[in-house]
Amino acid sequence: MGTITVGEHVIGDSIRELIEKIKSNIDLEQVRALCKEQHGIETVENIDLKDGDIVTHRDQVAFKLDFEIRFVLPMLIDLQGNCISVLPAGSEKPSTPEERIEEAGSQAASTDTDF
Numbered sequence: 566m567g568t569i570t571v572g573e574h575v576i577g578d579s580i581r582e583l584i585e586k587i588k589s590n591i592d593l594e595q596v597r598a599l600c601k602e603q604h605g606i607e608t609v610e611n612i613d614l615k616d617g618d619i620v621t622h623r624d625q626v627a628f629k630l631d632f633e634i635r636f637v638l639p640m641l642i643d644l645q646g647n648c649i650s651v652l653p654a655g656s657e658k659p660s661t662p663e664e665r666i667e668e669a670g671s672q673a674a675s676t677d678t679d680f
Contacts, residue, residue, distance in 0.1 A: 584617035587628055600634060611635040 593612050600606040616631040641649040 580619060583619075584628065584630075588614045588617065588630070591630070596632060596634075600636075606634070606636050609634055609636050 591614065596612055597609045600609050611634075613633040614630055615633050618629045620627050620629045639652040641652065643649050
C-alpha cells in the first residue's frame with residue numbers, strides 16, 4: 566500500500582477555518598451569562614476570541630477557545646495603598662462633587678485607619 570502525504574499547511578489552514586466557523590457561531594450573551602454565573606462578573610465590556618485549537622478532553626475530541634474578557638473592576642484604595650473595597654461595576658456613582666466627598670468620607674469612616 567502506498568503512502569499519501571498532505572501538505573502541513575493544508576491541515577493547519579483547515580483547522581483554522583473550522584475554528585473560525587465555530588467562533589462565528591458562539592453566542593456572546595451565553596458567554597456573558599457564564600461570566601456572571603461562574604465568576605460574579607456583572608458587566609462585560611468586551612469579549613474577543615483570541616485563539617482556538619482542537620484538543621482531547623476525557624478521551625473525546627473538543628475545541629478549546631481562548632476568550633479575552635474585559636470588564637470594569639472599581640476599587641477603593643485608602644491613603645496607605647490598601648484595598649478597602651471592590652465595588653460592583655454598575656454601582657451608582659455620586660453625581661456632584663459634594664456627594665462624592667460625602668461618599669468617600671462615609672467609606673473611609675467605615676474602615677479602621679490611623680492617619
